[in-house]
Amino acid sequence: MYVKTVPASEATGEMAQVYAADIASMGRVMRATECWSARPDMLVPVESLLHHMRDGFSLGLLNFRLITFIAAQHVPSSYCSHVYFKTLSGMIGRDRTLAVHRDFRSAGLSELQVEMLAYAQQITVDASKIGPGNMDALRRVGLTDLNIADIALAASFRNFMSRYFDAIGASVEPDFLDADPEVREKLSVGKD
Template sequence: MFIKTIEPEEATGEIERLYSAEIASMGLVMQATQCWSARPDVILPIESLLHQIRDGFSLGVLNFRLITFVAAKFVPSSYCSHVYFRVLSQALGREKALAIQRDHRNAGLSDKEVAMLDYAAQISEDASRVTEADIQRLRSLGFSDLNIADIALAASFRAFMSRYFDAVGAMVEPQFLDADPAVRSELSVGRKLDSETTRTETAD
């Protein structure tokens, strides 16, 4: 991390409770969480907004994660690509997740899923190029305006989150890294892994 943040042993009050809940569920406080503690007044609203978007997502949590994963590739964000690859590997299988990362248009997804991820990728690359015709395409495939808004929100929120992580030097934790060095390299779409992270993963 490039900036000073609140370490788990230093946390008090609401931040300590947030950290404790993450340790209980994941065994650690992720840098993706801790990095927000440089602004203690912001960390809880950020966490709350993430849960509000994800837990109320009109297309379900799996699609939220698919959108996040594809958006991370195009931001580009190595941190979020590694983390969501691990999450989707558990949900869909490692080979399916890898196929989506490589080319979501040729990963055996439905036309509707491909269109959803095309929109997420377009937002992540350059949202100013989205046209009304793009939205009509989504509607023609059965997406409601609420669904479309949610896709846009998930992709845009990921760009915000991922760029902050890179800006303050958050690095992916070793437990989220794939065992295969070639896959780790593929998923490092933005910032490259540092040697210490790679050595730690190899040692584990």
């Protein structure tokens, strides 16, 4: 990390509660969570926004994570790419997740998912280029305005988070790194 962070043993108040939730679910505090300890007043609102967005996501948890994975790849964020590769591998399998990383358009996803991810990718690469044609393509596969707004929120949130983690200097925890060095290299799309 480029900034001083608060270790779990020194966390107090709401920060200690968020850290405790990480420890309960993963056995340790994620570096992504530690990044917020330089601004402890932001930790709870950011975590709350993430959970509210993810838990109420109109397209389900899998699609939320697919969007996050594709956005992280195109930020580019090595940290978030590794974390979401591991998470998605547990949901859809490692080989399929690798296929999504290589090219989501030919990874056996549904037409709706391909359009959803193309939109998330465009938001990440250059949202100023999005126009009515993009909306037509999304609606053509059955996405509603609520779905479109959720995709935009998920992709934009990942852009914000990934860029913040890189700016603060978060590095990938070893347990998120794939055992295969070639896969690790493919997922290292940005800062190591």
